[in-house]
Amino acid sequence: MGALPKAHLHLHFTGSMSVRTVREMALEHGLPLPATLTDGAATRFDISDSRGWFRFQRLYDVARACVRGEGDMRRIVREGALEDGAEGSRWLELQVDPTSYAPFVGGITPALEIVLDEAAAVSRVAGAAQVAVVVAASRMRHPLEARTLARLAARYAGDGPGAVVGFGLSNDERRGHAAEFEPAFRIARRAGLASVPHAGELLGPQAVSETLEAMAPDRLGHGVRSVEDPRVLERVVAAGVALEVCPASNVSLGVYDVPEEVPLRRLLDAGAVVALGADDPLIFGSRLADQYETARTVHGLSDAELAGLARASFAASRAPAEVRAAAERDIEGWLGSPG
Known part of the structure; x- marks a missing residue:
């Protein structure tokens, strides 16, 4: 799958790290790591109750605690772009909450500027994916903090590599109410940023409906459970809201028991715009090319359908026109290549 050009729209900053990184x-900063972060295998959680999510969040927090300064932050951006580029990603929208790293670099503004500066620099490296940034607030924190982050994101809004192109909302979607974050998304939309909140993974179609109403999303992080209510799925399709589907994380988090249950085919058959994502490769044990391979081997997608997913990923992105045009030409070339 490395030869198929694609855009990667759902990758979290800390979760993008490799096991080696x-x-x-951790060794440099004298921090212990659990075996689940060092064996490279996908970890299974049961998010049907709060303990399962706590285990996931605790593991993520342990990894995030290893990021202790500018050098670490730049390394994550650079390695993410190079690793994505090696498996065919032309465009990466990396999601980051700068509050997590602010204590080590002097505040949320320097934290975001470091990520943006390295994104611009690595985008000029041959073979790397071009990188833009989605600033993400957390549902676990007060909605006023989301407004602060939206204003920060708006200051750095732009087009192309090294710019903020979207504003998101992540973490446990069972916490907080969608309407409470509407003012933050209004700020982001006024700045021209894409609205890309998480919804419809831990909660069902009602949460998707509430998110559609409160945040006017361009994309939904996950959104897979919209299939549970045909009326909600129809709304998603009619509004042209793209779904960032991350099959490996859906299974690892216990949303579905086995890969076959992920409703990728049902979403596509309903006319939904789907962009595959890897979410947190460090924890879920697979990167973007693996999601495409799952689409082929588990869900039976043909080469033409895989090419359709790749096209959809660019269409749902904020990639510049020239990046999209080159990708379209090369997707056609991939389809026409032997084998």
């Missing part, structure tokens, strides 16, 4: 950072 988190090991080396």
Whole structure:
């Protein structure tokens, strides 16, 4: 799948690290790591109750604690772009909450500027994916903090590599109410940023409906459970809201028991715009190319359908026109290549 050009729209900053990287950072800073972060295998959680999510969040927090300064932050951006580029990603929208790293670099503004500066720099490296940034607030924190982050994101809004192109909302979607975050998304939309909140993974179609109403999303992080209510799925399709579907994380988090249950085919058959994502490769044990391979081997998608997913990923992105045009030409070339 490395030869198929694609855009990657659902990748979290800390979760994008490789096992080797988190090991080396932990060693440098004298921090212990659990075996689940060092063996490279996908970890299974049961998010049907709060303990399952706590286990996931605790593991993520342990990895995030290894990121202790500018050098670590730049390394994550650079390695993410190079690793994505090696498996065919032309465009990466990396999601980051700068509050997590602010204590080590002097505040949320320097934290975001470091990520943006490295994104611009690595985008000029041959073979790397071009990188833009989605600033993400957390449902676990007060909605006023989301407004602060939206204003920060708006200051750095732009087009192309090294710019903020979207504003998101992540973490446990069972916390907080969608309407409470509407003012933050209004700020982001006024700045021209894409609205890309998480919804419809831990909660069902009602949460998707509430998110559609409160945040006017361009994309939904996950959104897979919209299939549970045909009326909600129809709304998603009619509004042209793209779904960032991350099959491996859906299974690892216990949303579905086995890969076959992920409703990728049902979403596509309903006319939904789907962009595959890897979410948190460090924890879920697979990167973007693996999601495409799952689409082929588990869900039976043909080469033409895989090419359709790749096209949809660019269509749902904020990639510049020239990046999209080159990708379209090369997707056609991939389809026409032997084997």
